[in-house]
Amino acid sequence: MEQSFEAKEIQPIKWDSPRLWIVRIFKLSTILLSVLLFIVILHALGNYRRRLGCAINLYGLDSALPVYTNDFEGKLPQAKTWNDLLITYADVDVSAFHCPGSHSAGNTSDYAINAALYTPGKSASGDTVQFFECIAGWNQTGGLDLFYTGNHGNKIGCYNSVRVPEGQFISAEKVGQLKWE
Numbered sequence: 001m002e003q004s005f006e007a008k009e010i011q012p013i014k015w016d017s018p019r020l021w022i023v024r025i026f027k028l029s030t031i032l033l034s035v036l037l038f039i040v041i042l043h044a045l046g047n048y049r050r051r052l053g054c055a056i057n058l059y060g061l062d063s064a065l066p067v068y069t070n071d072f073e074g075k076l077p078q079a080k081t082w083n084d085l086l087i088t089y090a091d092v093d094v095s096a097f098h099c100p101g102s103h104s105a106g107n108t109s110d111y112a113i114n115a116a117l118y119t120p121g122k123s124a125s126g127d128t129v130q131f132f133e134c135i136a137g138w139n140q141t142g143g144l145d146l147f148y149t150g151n152h153g154n155k156i157g158c159y160n161s162v163r164v165p166e167g168q169f170i171s172a173e174k175v176g177q178l179k180w181e
């Protein structure tokens with residue numbers, strides 16, 4: 001039996017031109033950059049949404065104080081029970097005590113009231129801090145020793161009637177510059 005071997009022509013490997021590779025790398029880089037940009041924008045929007053929700057809570061707490069004091073001869077809710085009293089007498093919902101940047105739930109508050117507001121014989125001026133973020137608890141009253149930055153990166157939400165310059169959120173390094181007394 002006769003076998004025939006047909007000589008196959010060996011095809012040389014065709015390499016794409018360097019220009020084509022540059023175009024491919026450029027396209028891939030563009031796609032990767034677009035994905036990265038999308039992730040960065042999503043992250044920034046999430047941060048903005050959490051800060052906005054927190055700022056609304058702080059504003060709501062500030063608005064609830066006069067509702068309470070009007071009914072109690074100008075007196076602030078007692079420091080030991082201020083969360084409970086604002087719920088009972090100023091129609092504050094417990095959800096208003098939860099910062100969107102925190103995982104707190106139930107009867108906890110991510111906000112504390114400034115203890116300096118209770119200093120006898122002293123009336124706080126408009127630029128004195130009223131509410132600020134702290135580790136979730138209940139009926140917390142204090143000052144600089146209590147603030148917590150974990151809900152918004154290195155910043156905390158604070159509220160005073162004239163607002164802090166950074167739009168209610170201030171870095172841990174600058175928080176001492178606010179008026180706490």
Ligand SMILES: [Zn+2]
Binds near residue numbers: 099
């Ligand atoms: Zn917050």
